[in-house]
Amino acid sequence: MIPYGKQNITDKDIATVVDVLKSDFITQGPRVQQFEQAIADYCQAQHVVAANSATSALHIACQALNLQQGDWLWTSPISFVASANCGRYCGAQVDFVDIDATTVNICPQKLANKLDIAEREGKLPKVLVVVHMAGLSCDMQAISKLAKRYKFAIIEDASHAIGGQYQGKPVGNCQYSDISIFSFHPVKIITTAEGGVAVTNNTELARKMRLYASHGVTRDQENFQNGIYEPWYYEQQYLGQNYRMTELQGALGISQLDRIDDIIEQRNLLATRYQKALSGLPLCWQQPQSDSLSAYHLFIIRLDDNAKLNRSELFHALRAQNIGVNVHYIPIHTQPDYQRLGFKPGDFPAAEYYYQGALSLPLYPELTNEAFEHIVTTLRALLCDSTSE
Known part of the structure; x- marks a missing residue:
């Protein structure tokens, strides 16, 4: 995996x-x-x-x-x-x-x-x-x-x-x-x-x-x-x-x-590669502002509403291909412990909307070209023609 x-x-x-x-x-x-x-x-x-x-x-x-x-x-x-x-x-x-x-x-x-x-x-x-x-x-x-x-x-x-x-x-x-x-x-x-x-x-x-x-x-x-x-x-x-x-x-x-600057450089290069390789698919990703350099701890994609595969279906399909995607994060206010404090679904709609389609792709400096190509090829195969007619 x-x-x-x-x-x-x-x-x-x-x-x-x-x-x-x-x-x-x-x-x-x-x-x-x-x-x-x-x-x-x-x-x-x-x-x-x-x-x-x-x-x-x-x-x-x-x-x-x-x-x-x-x-x-x-x-x-x-x-x-x-x-x-x-x-x-x-x-x-x-x-x-x-x-x-x-x-x-x-x-x-x-x-x-x-x-x-x-x-x-x-x-x-x-x-x-x-x-x-x-x-x-x-x-x-x-x-x-x-x-x-x-x-x-x-x-x-x-x-x-x-x-x-x-x-x-x-x-x-x-x-x-x-x-x-x-x-x-x-x-x-x-x-x-x-x-x-x-x-x-x-x-x-x-x-x-x-x-x-x-x-x-x-x-x-x-x-x-x-x-x-x-x-x-x-x-x-x-x-x-x-x-x-x-x-x-x-x-x-x-x-x-001692090597953090090299690590940040590699993470940014991988994020740029993802953005280029996934262009045209029914998804988007976090948009850095012009005055910021992201450390890219995560590369998170979000499925468009018109993608035939929902997040759960894509999650399981990628995991079946040994791609260890994850989800970051479940909105805190929807957790049972916080619902007992009075929070409920619908309180923060932008956060909840984001969560419904969010998926974190593998991202770390040692990610091999072979693994990267497997991730991208699998995503394109699953999503390329998967928009609603």
Whole structure:
């Protein structure tokens, strides 16, 4: 089966991890700090806090922004559930903003309209989690203007987007946001097996996130509150969690980051090949904006309404040919757990319409020409003359 995504582990990656296993520290040592600095340098940002997953990074970001019961967090309905769950972990209420059909990202105009209504109702969000779907940045400048007007914080869920660019700058530089989150799950752009980071230019937010990621405990005497300065002393200043990244993960991340630009180049080349090879078929795909470079974590097609094969039929036909297509994502508000909160089908029609025809094709730098041609030939055979008469 050709997977829709996969990690690439080199001999150098393996040697780097083995070196850590032979060292004095396999957790809470120098490699994680080096990885954090490497990410900060790459993204042109001030601070990076590593965590054991992007979900954990989203959680500590919300905690650092003091999201709590009585507050609202808004996000996109087209994302993995973690983008919304992070608000609920803090006791906040969650709502969604419908997407733009061409970018599959939060629509700034729909956001503006929803904010206008929420202001009148006294239900403005404290935090907006924007999702850079498939590696394509949202329109951050437009969203940032709304954040300043309505006074909410912005978290970029850039789990798909490390290596991408917006307005000629790296995604994650936090020019238009408070915190950006990256994921290093094996199917992402680079991997640390599991893992994530929170990026920010705000020193106080970074300090709080670092505490929340490690039990809320500090050994930094400059910040002690009880006036005790013994070498064995530590303070728990917040109710935190154990979300720490290991040295093994940090070392792997450093090694992977060394080749990220080549990875992004290969993903963009494959996406361009798909666009050319699938031209003329009854389908469309996400449209990058002129001021953005997508990281292309995913290449998602969407079937036209007049295609004889529906998404389910095409999914099973491709899987039968050992092509491991997938679907990203089921709208969060249609999940049973969210329906129990009062959401229902029909609440966010653009997201639901997108979902009905969306299919993610295999995309990763090691995708062979043979596999690529098999995917394209199979799609053309299934769809070429499959429009309604």
